[in-house]
Amino acid sequence: MFFRHTLLSGGDALPGDRGDTRLLIVICEHWFRVITGRDPWLSPNFFHPVEGVLGYSDALLLYAPPYATFRLIGVDMFSAFQLTLTVVHIIGFAGTVVLLRRCIGLPSWVCAVGGVLFLSLNGAYVAASHSHSQLLSIWFIPILGIAMAAYVKATDPRQWQGWLAGSVFASFFSVLCYTSFYTGWFFFLFGMVSCAIGASGFIALSGGRHALVSTISFLRSRMLQLGFFVVIGLVSFLPFWLTYLPVKAGGAVRLVTEVQLPTLIDLINVGSGNFLWGAPFEKLFKSLEMRPGGHELKLGMPLILTALFLATVIINLVRLCRSGKRRNLLLQVIPEKQSYLAVTLGVGVVLCWLLAVQFEGISLWWWVYQLVPGADAIRAVGRFNLVLALPVIIVAMIGLAQLWDFRRKVYQAKYHIGPAVIMVFLCLGLAAEQINTQEFSFLSKSEELTRLRQVSPAPHGAQAFFLGELLDTEEPSWALQIDAMLIAQYHDIPTIHGYSGLSPPGWQLSDLRDSHYVATVRQWLIRHGLEHGIYALDPITGTWDNVASIAQLVPNVELGKEIHFDTNGEGYQYAVTGWSAPESWGMWSEAPESRLVIPLNPENNQDLILSVLATAFVNEVHREQNIDVVVNGKLLKRWSFRYGQPGSDRTVEIPSALLNGTPELRITFKILNALSPKSLNLWNDSRELGIELIKIKVFAKTSN
Numbered sequence: 001m002f003f004r005h006t007l008l009s010g011g012d013a014l015p016g017d018r019g020d021t022r023l024l025i026v027i028c029e030h031w032f033r034v035i036t037g038r039d040p041w042l043s044p045n046f047f048h049p050v051e052g053v054l055g056y057s058d059a060l061l062l063y064a065p066p067y068a069t070f071r072l073i074g075v076d077m078f079s080a081f082q083l084t085l086t087v088v089h090i091i092g093f094a095g096t097v098v099l100l101r102r103c104i105g106l107p108s109w110v111c112a113v114g115g116v117l118f119l120s121l122n123g124a125y126v127a128a129s130h131s132h133s134q135l136l137s138i139w140f141i142p143i144l145g146i147a148m149a150a151y152v153k154a155t156d157p158r159q160w161q162g163w164l165a166g167s168v169f170a171s172f173f174s175v176l177c178y179t180s181f182y183t184g185w186f187f188f189l190f191g192m193v194s195c196a197i198g199a200s201g202f203i204a205l206s207g208g209r210h211a212l213v214s215t216i217s218f219l220r221s222r223m224l225q226l227g228f229f230v231v232i233g234l235v236s237f238l239p240f241w242l243t244y245l246p247v248k249a250g251g252a253v254r255l256v257t258e259v260q261l262p263t264l265i266d267l268i269n270v271g272s273g274n275f276l277w278g279a280p281f282e283k284l285f286k287s288l289e290m291r292p293g294g295h296e297l298k299l300g301m302p303l304i305l306t307a308l309f310l311a312t313v314i315i316n317l318v319r320l321c322r323s324g325k326r327r328n329l330l331l332q333v334i335p336e337k338q339s340y341l342a343v344t345l346g347v348g349v350v351l352c353w354l355l356a357v358q359f360e361g362i363s364l365w366w367w368v369y370q371l372v373p374g375a376d377a378i379r380a381v382g383r384f385n386l387v388l389a390l391p392v393i394i395v396a397m398i399g400l401a402q403l404w405d406f407r408r409k410v411y412q413a414k415y416h417i418g419p420a421v422i423m424v425f426l427c428l429g430l431a432a433e434q435i436n437t438q439e440f441s442f443l444s445k446s447e448e449l450t451r452l453r454q455v456s457p458a459p460h461g462a463q464a465f466f467l468g469e470l471l472d473t474e475e476p477s478w479a480l481q482i483d484a485m486l487i488a489q490y491h492d493i494p495t496i497h498g499y500s501g502l503s504p505p506g507w508q509l510s511d512l513r514d515s516h517y518v519a520t521v522r523q524w525l526i527r528h529g530l531e532h533g534i535y536a537l538d539p540i541t542g543t544w545d546n547v548a549s550i551a552q553l554v555p556n557v558e559l560g561k562e563i564h565f566d567t568n569g570e571g572y573q574y575a576v577t578g579w580s581a582p583e584s585w586g587m588w589s590e591a592p593e594s595r596l597v598i599p600l601n602p603e604n605n606q607d608l609i610l611s612v613l614a615t616a617f618v619n620e621v622h623r624e625q626n627i628d629v630v631v632n633g634k635l636l637k638r639w640s641f642r643y644g645q646p647g648s649d650r651t652v653e654i655p656s657a658l659l660n661g662t663p664e665l666r667i668t669f670k671i672l673n674a675l676s677p678k679s680l681n682l683w684n685d686s687r688e689l690g691i692e693l694i695k696i697k698v699f700a701k702t703s704n
Contacts, residue, residue, distance in 0.1 A: 003089070005442055006082065014082055016131030017441035022448070022482045023499055024133055025081045027057060029489045031064035032071045032080075038492065042243060046485045047504050048464050048494035049528050055247035056500035058134045061239075062179040063088070077489075078445040085133060092139025093119040099142045100394065103149035104338065106401045113427050114397040118142075120434045122270050123299035123386050129440030130295045137180040138386050141187060144169055144176070145390070157222050166229040174236035178243070185374050186387035193355075194348030194391075201320070201344060247502065261358040261365055262297050262382040268306055271298035273438020276429070296380040301392055302433035304426070309392045312399025313346030342398045345391040352388060356381050400426070452486060455542035458493040463533030466496050466521050467512060468545065477512045483539055493535075496524055506577070519573030522553040526576045526597055556599045556663075559608075559700055563598075565693040574598050578669075580687060586694040588617075590687040592674050596667040598698065600659075607701040608654040610667070616641030617689035621680045627691055628670040632658040641691075653701065665698065 005013045014021055026044070033039040043051045066087040070080035093115045100111040119139070127135040147169035154162030177184030219226070262269075265285060272282040281288070288294060301309070316339040355364045369375045404423060458465070467484055475483075484497035497509060506527065508520050525534060536545040547553065554573045557563065565571030565587040572582050578594030579587055616625035623643040629636050629652050637652045654665070671690030678686045 003086065009442070011079070011082070012445050013442040014078060014445060015085075015125075015128040015440070016133060016443055018443060018448075018479045018482065019499075020131035021133060021443050022486060023057065024060060024063075024131075025077055026482065026485045026489065027054075027060045028063050028067040028081055028084065029071075029077050029486075030054065031060070032068045032077075033489065035064075035068050044485075045488050045492075045494040047498035047507065048488075048496050049530065050504040050507075052243070052246050053498065053500075053504065055243040056498075056502040058180045058182075059178050059240075059243060060134060060180070061175055062137060062140055076445075076449060077486075078443075078448055082445070085128075085136060088136055088139050089119055092136075092142065095139070095142030095146065096390070096393070099145045099149070100397055103146055104341065104394070104398070106338075106397055107404070110397050110401045110404070113400065113430065114393050117305070117393050117396075117430055117434060118390060120431065121386070121389055122274055122302060122434045122436050123389065125434075125436045126271055126273075126295060126298050126440075127383070127386060129436075129438075129442075131441070134180045135182060135383060135386055137176065137183045138389065140172075140176055140179070141183070141387065141390050143172055144187070145394075147172065157225050163225065163228070166225065167232050170229045170233035171236040174233060174240060177237070178240045181244075181374070181377060182380075182383050183387060185378065186384050188374075189355075189368070189372060189384075190348060190352050190387060190391065193351050194344055197347045197351070198340075198344040201340065201347075258379055259365065259369070260296055260380050260382065261363050262300075262356060262385075264357050264359065266297045266382060267300050267353055267357065267385070268303055269298050269300040270302050270433070271295075271436065271438060273436045274302070274433065275435035275437050276433040277303055278436075278438070297382045299382050299385045301385060301389070302430075304429045304433055305392065305396055308396040308399050308426075308430070309346065309349075312342050312395050312402070313350070315399070315402075316340075316342045317347075338398050338402075342395045346395045349388050349391050349395070352384060356384050396430075448486070451483065452490045455487055455491060455537070455539075456544065458491045459535060459544050459546065461533050462493050462535050462544070464494045464496060464530055465535040465537050465544070466509075466525075468536040468538045469518065477510060480512055480539060481510070484537075487537065487539075496521070496530070516572055518553050519575075522573070522597075523576050525553075526595075554599065556601050557698060558601070559698055562695050562697045564695045569695070571693065571695070586614075586692045588687065588692045589669060589671060589674070589690040592671050592688065592690075594669045594671070594690065596665070596696075598665045598667065600663045600665065600698070605656055605659060607656050608665075609699055609701050610652040610654055610665070611697045611699070612650050612652075613648070613694045613696070614650065615692045615694070617675070617677075617692070618643040618645075619680075619682065621682065622673075622675055624673075625690060626672040628672065630668040630670060632660070632662070632666050634658055 005015070026046070030039060030044040033045075034041050039045055040051070042054045044054055047053045047056075063081075063084050067080050067084045070083050071077065075083065096118045097111045097115040100106045100114045101108060106114075121138075124136055124138065127133075147165045150165035151162050151169065154165060156162070173184065173187070176187065265288070269285075269288060270277050270281065272278045274281070288297070291297065319339050320343055355368055357363065358365070365381060400423075465484075465488075467480060478499055481497045481499040484495045485499065487493075488495040488497075498504075498507070503510065507524065509517070509524065511517065514520070525531060534547045536547055537543075538545070557574075563569065563571045563574065565575075565582055567582045567584055569582065571587060572579075574596050575587065576595040576597050578589055578591035580590045581587075610629075610631070616627070618625050618641055620643065625641040627639045627641070629639060631652065631654050636654065639650055659665075669691050671688070674688040674690040676686045676688050677683045
C-alpha cells in the first residue's frame with residue numbers, strides 16, 4: 001500500500017513534490033559522483049564555489065550504497081532513488097521481524113503483523129508524500145535494536161559476539177545520524193530516557209541498594225569494553241562532525257521560537273486522509289488541518305495501536321509491581337523479560353510524549369532545548385512520533401502475544417474459534433488504520449528526465465553556470481534552483497544556484513525574479529573570482545550563452561553619467577562586496593572593505609576623474625572616519641570625514657595607465673576605523689558602518 005501510487009502509475013510517480021524530493025535525489029546523486037571521483041566529499045557542485053555545503057542538509061549516507069549500486073548498473077537518478085526507497089522499505093520490514101522474533105521471542109505471526117505495521121506506517125506515508133523521504137530512515141532503527149539485543153545476550157564480556165554487537169551499534173548509530181539528523185537525534189533522546197527508566201526499574205524491582213551495587217559492579221567489569229565502544233562511536237562520528245560543525249560555527253542554528261510543537265491531540269492525529277480515522281478527525285477537529293505546517297503534525301499514532309500499546313504498558317506495569325519482591329529479574333523466565341521490556345519502552349515513550357507536547361503554550365521541550373546537545377537544530381518536534389513508532393509497535397506486539405497466551409489459558413485449548421476471530425479482526429484493524437488515502441503531490445519521473453534531456457550538453461571549457469533571466473515561466477524560484485542543481489549533476493557543470501534550509505554567507509540568489517537578480521549574479525561571480533568560462537542557461541530552451549565578460553552582465557557606464565545608490569537608483573548593480581541594501585538616501589558600506597566594479601566603454605583610454613557624493617558614519621562618540629580609495633589595485637587617496645562636516649563631493653584622479661586596456665574601474669573603499677552602532681551603544685545595528693554612497697560620476701579629466 002505504501003508504494004501504491006508508484007505501482008498504479010507504472011513506476012512513474014515518486015512520493016513528494018518538485019521541492020525536497022528532488023533535493024534528496026541531488027544529495028544521493030552527489031554520493032554517486034563522490035564514489036565515481038567527480039566531486040569532493042563535502043562539496044557538491046551547487047552553491048559553487050563554496051565548499052562544505054553538504055552540511056546544509058541531511059547527508060543520506062545510508063541511502064548511498066543502494067542508490068550508487070543502481071546508478072552503476074545504468075539506472076537513471078530518479079529510478080535509482082525510487083528503488084533505494086524500496087530497498088530501505090524491505091530492510092525496515094525484515095529488521096522488525098528479526099527483532100521481534102529472534103531478539104524478543106514473539107510468535108512468528110505476531111512478528112509478521114509488527115513488520116507490516118512498521119513498513120506501512122501512516123506517519124511515514126504522510127512524511128514521504130510531503131517530500132520528507134529522509135525520514136524513512138526510521139526503517140534502519142531495527143538494526144540498532146538487533147545490535148543492542150545481541151550485546152545484552154552476550155553475558156560474558158570476553159565473548160566476541162558482545163564486542164561485535166556493541167561496535168556495530170556505536171558505528172551504525174553515527175551513520176544513522178549522518179543519514180538523517182532528526183532520526184538519529186530522536187533515537188538518542190528516546191534511548192537516554194528509556195535507559196534511565198530501565199535502570200531505575202531494574203534497581204527498584206531487584207533489591208534496591210543491593211541491585212545498585214550489582215549494577216555498578218557490572219559496569220566496572222565492562223569498563224574496557226564500553227570504553228572501546230565509545231572510541232568506536234567517536235571515530236565513526238568524525239565524518240558527521242567534519243560536515244556539520246563548520247556549518248554550526250557559521251551560525252546555522254534554528255531559534256527556539258521556530259520550533260513547532262505538537263499538542264496532546266496530535267499524538268493521535270493521523271490526518272484527514274487516514275482510511276479508518278480520517279473522517280472522524282476531520283469532523284471533530286477541523287482546525288487541525290488549517291494550522292501552518294500542519295502536515296508536520298499529522299504523524300500521530302492510530303487509535304487502535306495506541307490503545308493496545310497503553311493497555312500493554314499498564315497491565316505489565318501492574319504485573320511487575322506485584323512481583324517486585326522477587327530478585328534477579330533478568331534471570332526470570334522469558335515472559336518476565338518481555339514485561340520488563342514492555343514497561344521500559346512504554347514508559348519511555350510516554351515520557352517522550354510528555355516532553356514533546358505543549359499545553360496551552362507551555363512545554364517541557366524548553367528544558368530539552370537547553371540541556372540536550374543538538375536540540376537547537378530540531379524544528380518539527382512532531383516528527384518524534386516517527387521514531388517512537390517502533391517502540392510503540394514492539395510494546396503493542398508484546399501485548400498482542402500476551403493476549404493470545406491469555407486466550408489459551410482461559411479456554412484450556414490450543415484453538416478456539418471465537419478468540420481467533422477477534423484476534424483476526426484486531427490485526428485487520430491495526431493494519432487498516434495505517435492506510436492513508438489522501439492524494440498528495442507526486443513527482444513524475446518521466447517529466448523530470450524530459451526536462452534534463454532537453455538541455456543541450458554543456459559547452460567545452462564551461463566552468464560554471466547560472467540561470468538566465470526568467471521571463472516566460474511561472475515556475476517558483478525554489479523549483480528553478482533545484483532544476484539548476486539537477487542540470488549541474490546531469491551535465492557535469494557546477495552551478496552557483498542551490499536550495500536548502502541554509503545558504504552560504506552573502507548568497508542572495510534565492511529570488512530569480514528580483515529586479516537586481518543579474519546584478520546579484522555578477523556580485524557573486526566577481527566576489528568569488530569566477531570571471532572566465534561562465535555560461536548563462538536558458539532553462540526553457542535549454543541553450544547556453546557564453547558570458548565573455550562579467551562586465552557585460554550590467555550596462556557600461558557612459559562618462560559623465562551620474563550613478564545613484566538609493567532605492568530608486570541603479571548603483572546597487574555595480575556593488576560587489578561589503579555593501580548593505582540600498583536605502584531611500586543611499587547605500588552604506590558594512591565591512592572594512594567595500595568594492596564597486598564599474599564597466600566603462602572600451603575606447604576610454606584617458607585620464608579620468610571619479611567624483612563621489614558621500615557621507616560617513618561619524619557622531620559625537622565616533623567623531624572621525626578615514627577611508628582609503630583604491631582603484632584597480634592602487635591607493636590613490638585617503639579621505640577623512642569629521643563629525644559636523646556636511647556631505648560633499650570628493651574627487652579622485654585616475655591615471656589612464658591604471659586602466660591598462662581593462663575597460664572597468666575596480667574601486668575599493670578601505671574603511672580604516674569601521675564600527676557598528678551597537679558597539680558604540682547607539683542603537684541595535686551590528687553592521688560595521690563606514691561610508692554611505694549617495695551618487696558617483698566618472699568623467700574625463702579634460703571635461704568640465
